[in-house]
Amino acid sequence: MRQVAILGIGQIKIDEHWDLSLREIGGHAAFAAMQDAGMEKVDALFVGNMLSSLVSAQNQLGAFFSDWIGLWHQESVKVEAACASGAAALRAGLMAVAAGDIDSALVVGVEKMTDKAGHDVTAALATAADADYEVEQGVSFVGINALIMRRYMHEYGWKHADFAPFSINAHANAIHNPFARLHQKISTDQFEKSSMVATPINLLDASPTGDGAAAVVIVPAEKVVSLKGKPRVMVAGSASATDSIAVHSRKDPLFLSAAYESSRRAYEMASVTPQDIDVFELHDAFSIMSALSLEACGFAERGQGVRLGLDNEIGPNGRVPVCTRGGLKARGHPVGATGMYQIVEVVQQLRGECGATQVDGAKIGMAQNIGGSGATILTHILKAE
Amino acid sequence: MRQVAILGIGQIKIDEHWDLSLREIGGHAAFAAMQDAGMEKVDALFVGNMLSSLVSAQNQLGAFFSDWIGLWHQESVKVEAACASGAAALRAGLMAVAAGDIDSALVVGVEKMTDKAGHDVTAALATAADADYEVEQGVSFVGINALIMRRYMHEYGWKHADFAPFSINAHANAIHNPFARLHQKISTDQFEKSSMVATPINLLDASPTGDGAAAVVIVPAEKVVSLKGKPRVMVAGSASATDSIAVHSRKDPLFLSAAYESSRRAYEMASVTPQDIDVFELHDAFSIMSALSLEACGFAERGQGVRLGLDNEIGPNGRVPVCTRGGLKARGHPVGATGMYQIVEVVQQLRGECGATQVDGAKIGMAQNIGGSGATILTHILKAE
Numbered sequence: 145m146r147q148v149a150i151l152g153i154g155q156i157k158i159d160e161h162w163d164l165s166l167r168e169i170g171g172h173a174a175f176a177a178m179q180d181a182g183m184e185k186v187d188a189l190f191v192g193n194m195l196s197s198l199v200s201a202q203n204q205l206g207a208f209f210s211d212w213i214g215l216w217h218q219e220s221v222k223v224e225a226a227c228a229s230g231a232a233a234l235r236a237g238l239m240a241v242a243a244g245d246i247d248s249a250l251v252v253g254v255e256k257m258t259d260k261a262g263h264d265v266t267a268a269l270a271t272a273a274d275a276d277y278e279v280e281q282g283v284s285f286v287g288i289n290a291l292i293m294r295r296y297m298h299e300y301g302w303k304h305a306d307f308a309p310f311s312i313n314a315h316a317n318a319i320h321n322p323f324a325r326l327h328q329k330i331s332t333d334q335f336e337k338s339s340m341v342a343t344p345i346n347l348l349d350a351s352p353t354g355d356g357a358a359a360v361v362i363v364p365a366e367k368v369v370s371l372k373g374k375p376r377v378m379v380a381g382s383a384s385a386t387d388s389i390a391v392h393s394r395k396d397p398l399f400l401s402a403a404y405e406s407s408r409r410a411y412e413m414a415s416v417t418p419q420d421i422d423v424f425e426l427h428d429a430f431s432i433m434s435a436l437s438l439e440a441c442g443f444a445e446r447g448q449g450v451r452l453g454l455d456n457e458i459g460p461n462g463r464v465p466v467c468t469r470g471g472l473k474a475r476g477h478p479v480g481a482t483g484m485y486q487i488v489e490v491v492q493q494l495r496g497e498c499g500a501t502q503v504d505g506a507k508i509g510m511a512q513n514i515g516g517s518g519a520t521i522l523t524h525i526l527k528a529e
Numbered sequence: 530m531r532q533v534a535i536l537g538i539g540q541i542k543i544d545e546h547w548d549l550s551l552r553e554i555g556g557h558a559a560f561a562a563m564q565d566a567g568m569e570k571v572d573a574l575f576v577g578n579m580l581s582s583l584v585s586a587q588n589q590l591g592a593f594f595s596d597w598i599g600l601w602h603q604e605s606v607k608v609e610a611a612c613a614s615g616a617a618a619l620r621a622g623l624m625a626v627a628a629g630d631i632d633s634a635l636v637v638g639v640e641k642m643t644d645k646a647g648h649d650v651t652a653a654l655a656t657a658a659d660a661d662y663e664v665e666q667g668v669s670f671v672g673i674n675a676l677i678m679r680r681y682m683h684e685y686g687w688k689h690a691d692f693a694p695f696s697i698n699a700h701a702n703a704i705h706n707p708f709a710r711l712h713q714k715i716s717t718d719q720f721e722k723s724s725m726v727a728t729p730i731n732l733l734d735a736s737p738t739g740d741g742a743a744a745v746v747i748v749p750a751e752k753v754v755s756l757k758g759k760p761r762v763m764v765a766g767s768a769s770a771t772d773s774i775a776v777h778s779r780k781d782p783l784f785l786s787a788a789y790e791s792s793r794r795a796y797e798m799a800s801v802t803p804q805d806i807d808v809f810e811l812h813d814a815f816s817i818m819s820a821l822s823l824e825a826c827g828f829a830e831r832g833q834g835v836r837l838g839l840d841n842e843i844g845p846n847g848r849v850p851v852c853t854r855g856g857l858k859a860r861g862h863p864v865g866a867t868g869m870y871q872i873v874e875v876v877q878q879l880r881g882e883c884g885a886t887q888v889d890g891a892k893i894g895m896a897q898n899i900g901g902s903g904a905t906i907l908t909h910i911l912k913a914e
Contacts, residue, residue: 145629145700188769197582201664203656206612207771207904211778217790220905221617222609226589232606236621243628244530245767271588276550279586343601382630384573384604386592393596405602519592520605 145242147365150377150526152181153488158325158356158476160258165528166200167212170254171468173357174213179248181361184526187246188219190214194226194480196317198268201258207479209252209362218231219246221320225384226272227429228515229253229518231522232484234360235382241362248367250335265353269479272516274390286350286430288391288517290342293432296398297344300447304344307431308335309453311348314428317460321358325476341474349431356469356478357486380508381414381525383522389519398447402521403440403512410510410523411442418442421525423493424464425486427514428471432517438464441523460501467492468501483513486523492527530627532750535762535911537566538873543710543741543861545643548744552584552597555639558742558869562635566746572631573604577618577638579611579865583653584645594637594848610769611657612814614638615868615902616907619745620767621681633752638869639742650738654864657901659775671735673776673902675727678817682729687833688727691817693720695837696733696858699813702845705885708870710739710861713858724841734816735858741863743870762876765893766799766910768792773790774904783832787906788825788897790874795895795908796827803827805908807891809876810871812899813856823849823895826908845886853878853886868898872909879913887894 154176161169169189178184191205202208206220219240225232230253237249257265266286270279273288283291296302311330330348338348348487368376385405388467391397418441421428423454426441434451443464444452457463469475469489472482492498512523530617539561546554555576563569576590587593591605604625608616615638622634628667654670663673681687681813696715703709717735724907725734753761770790776782796802803826811826813819815819829837840847854860875894879881897908 145577151731153767167661172680194588197653197656198578200660201652201656203579203609204901204904206610206617207774207901208659210771211773211904217770217786218770220610220771222767223607223610223621223623224588224607225591232591236608236624239621239624239628239630242630243624245624245627267586268582271586274593275585275587276552333707369593378616384606385602386595386605387601388596389589389592401602516589516592519589519596 146244148362149365149368149380150360150379151363151368152361153491154178154180155323155485155488156356156381158375160479161355165353166196166202166256169355170209170252170357171212172485174250174252177353177359177361181362186248186250186361188240189215190233190249190251191222192229192480193255194224195255195268200256207326225520226515228483228513228522229480229519231513231524232384232483234487234524235384235522237362238379238382238501241364243310244288245398248361248363250361251484252357252359252360255478255480256355258355259480272515273343277390286292286342288343289430289503290345290434291311291519292391292397293344296432297397302450302470305332305336306330306450306454310428310431310434311335311460313458314467314473316473317468317501318474320468321475323517324470325352331395342386345430351429351473351477354478356481358475358488359391360487374495375528377494377522378527378529380527383413384522385488386483386520387518391517391518396509400440400518400521401434402518403437406521406523407441410525412460416525416527417509420508421510421511423468423490423503424466425489426466427512428467428473429477433514437522460503465503468498468503486511486513490526494526531629531746533623533626533764534747534750534753535764535876536748536753537562537746538876539565540708540743540808540870540873541741542708543739544565546740549914551581551587553595554641554740555636555637555742556597558565558744559635559637560748562744562864568746571633573625573634573748574600575618575622575634575636576607576866577869578607578640579614579729580611580640580642580653585641586843588724589802596814597795610905611863611897612899613868613905614865616909617769618688619770619869619872619909620907622747623764623767626749633746633748634871635744635746637742637744638866640865641861642738643740644861645679658770662775671727671730674815674817675730675777677782681817684783687835690717690721691732691839693717695813695816695819696720697772698843699852699856702853702886703859706854706860709855709859710737711859715815730815736814736858739861739863741861743866743873745872749823750813761877762911763912764909765912766795766796768794768798769907771905772903774901776902785903787903788822791906791908791913795910799910800894801910805893806887806895808853808875808894809851810874810896811851812897813852814857814862850888853883853888871896871898877909879911
């Protein structure tokens, strides 16, 4: 299996892009990544997307984007794993480059969500859950996460305010990220008084959706010659794992076993442990997911994920810096694109391009992308050389 | 890159399966393939599907099916490339096994189409075309193919009846395939008098949709030890190529350049020429596509694809046997599953399991799966050893 490096990155600000079509949003990130990589052509295109058939009546995004980007005749395909579609597309591209079948790939995570009314998007997002056994009962996707959060609070004795540090950290970091959707600080008081969405999840526990796209160019590591002083960023670990799609089927609804399994395999592949991770872009779609992810990946004991926030360990200067560019909570969560934003952000950290939220001396970064309420989870570990 | 073999195959009869859910349809083919391979577990699952979000309000089919099949914690993902989703999923699985990251994979193509009204399915199928530049004008997917067929007849001087042999051959072969949707012979007279769908495409030019699933288990070739007297079926060639998604953007709307490009690469990878292909499962979604596919893949000169049918060369005993199990026209076209039915059928031919439609001494078979009106095309070449 060939070693793979990330040569270029690109992204567009997450926003309500009323003036940009699906094509233009994805194209923006794709062209930026190609330019950053100094390449005009790649062998293949891998697109991560969840909702385009439901929101934009457009399928076959592989051919759709290779057409727009000017990659006619090249291989192209779309990969979907709900909110983990971005990282899943990266992994599909990685395998093709690692196998030696292609010598370069562009991976784009893209989502346009604001062309439909809110209730339509809520229904579209619910396709990440189990249609027969969850959605059929009338529960929304936020509702499922609210049930998990309530159970966690009951089981381990935490109060709602104990989750505040996750959102406060994300908002504080996003201010320094020009590509983030939200650019305002929040306080514990605001967090507590925010409008309720689905008890106990309020607006400031939940990530905002939006239109966005992020992309990388990957190549075999041995083909990387000049990087103009930037470190070579290697994909040191990549793993994907699943759990039952319906939360009620899991032995323990408070343990992300797919996060445990995919992070375990990624650590092994990269020959690292949680202690070696300098920055962790986790999937904080809801504040409860930050806690569960930290626990499943070995950064905290069961039921103690929130303590990392309360102990001031998650900031850019903390022991386990998370969401250093704003996370899903404040950078935004254009679902099928999110996994690729996380990868781009880890590359920015390893290149030392993060300014006020730069993690000093970051050499090893991890990104974890969660599909559904923990059913598909991908973990990638990047290393700067 | 490791060599990959197909160890097991499975399929379900294509039909209106009112009594079976999406889960059960895909599970049926998956379990059959696992049983045929003599395996109880695989490292990963790759699902090809186009319409489940639109028809069944269900996304994230990777986790959805790994849950149902009992592959918890294994890697799993869905791949989509419109009607080429099946072959695209196979290629994603191939790359992962070839890279050495996993040692076995189950690939399932699955589609449930009959849970929605016909006009809803027509709208869903149109997501394979360009939403902004084709569908926006009111053209359906059949309509686009009708425009191509009309132009072809005009350009090369063929009559509608000249396409009859493609459909007659497909129907004659399907009678011997218990998994086929349609089991009746048709005549040239019936072909000519059939109800019009979109001039010049009538009912007997067009493939029927349906509910279906087909699956294979793939492993590194060196791990295949005992096959109980069956030949070892190797994946000798695999390639994917794209063209502009909107037909009007192509330099020549009568040439499937993505078929040319993907077959060229697959021939090269397998070290074969068109003359070496013993059986060709092509993508006869409409009879015009049979002609265009034969031309682009080197079996006929430009504009002369229909001649192969008129000259009796496409039957199981002909020079270029196509659609030996009924093709899309009579076996049926459950869109995201079709590419996997083609692969399963080529394996059946190479194993000598096709009875009345067996191609004598078939050693090398090709399958070509087309997404949209030629935008994504995958070609696979299998060899018996």
